[in-house]
Amino acid sequence: MYKRQARAGLLIDNLMDLSHETYLHGGYIGTPEVAETPITTEVDDKAGIVYVSRRMADAACPPFYARSTGITGRITRWQDIEFTPPCLYKLHSRIAPAGVLPNADGTDPDAFHVEVVYAITPETESSTHDFWAVARDFALDDREVSDFLRESNRTVVLQDVTALDVLERVLTGEPDGYQELSVNIDTGGLAARRMMARLAEAAS
Numbered sequence: 001m002y003k004r005q006a007r008a009g010l011l012i013d014n015l016m017d018l019s020h021e022t023y024l025h026g027g028y029i030g031t032p033e034v035a036e037t038p039i040t041t042e043v044d045d046k047a048g049i050v051y052v053s054r055r056m057a058d059a060a061c062p063p064f065y066a067r068s069t070g071i072t073g074r075i076t077r078w079q080d081i082e083f084t085p086p087c088l089y090k091l092h093s094r095i096a097p098a099g100v101l102p103n104a105d106g107t108d109p110d111a112f113h114v115e116v117v118y119a120i121t122p123e124t125e126s127s128t129h130d131f132w133a134v135a136r137d138f139a140l141d142d143r144e145v146s147d148f149l150r151e152s153n154r155t156v157v158l159q160d161v162t163a164l165d166v167l168e169r170v171l172t173g174e175p176d177g178y179q180e181l182s183v184n185i186d187t188g189g190l191a192a193r194r195m196m197a198r199l200a201e202a203a204s
């Protein structure tokens, strides 16, 4: 858990748009393909879930996954986000050698899966408790892989902490307020905001 000196909304924006991995987490989990690959966004109002999916068919394998999975070539990489406002965020991540897809029956024995969970807990208007956990389904008994992934995940999360804390200071430092510009990649984050606004309205 980390405490962020940034409003919870900034963390949600960050997690709903993983294209930032290319720029902020290069050398760990960011490669050019993340920012280059379009996303699909779906909203299930009844279930209260926003889905954002990015499927990279042929991508570079970032060091983070090369070292932990043993894959040496290019990869097929999926990032399937499932956000249940206001606070439960799940990232289903799938990594496999390029071209390897799940079987027709849904089994997926040749892929590596990583599950990331965040419980985003606002503390004040401008600070957030950031509870997070990461699980995997490979090399379960390999202590070296566990240690490597623990440190790498910690580094990546701290890179986000640093960036969002700076962003918060920039936003609060604007005496005349600020204007947001949203682009295509923000569709997931904007859908999340709309759902959060409806929840807040219903609760008031």
Ligand SMILES: [Fe+2]
Residues within 6 Å of the ligand: 014, 020, 021, 024, 025, 156, 160
């Ligand atoms: Fe990040």
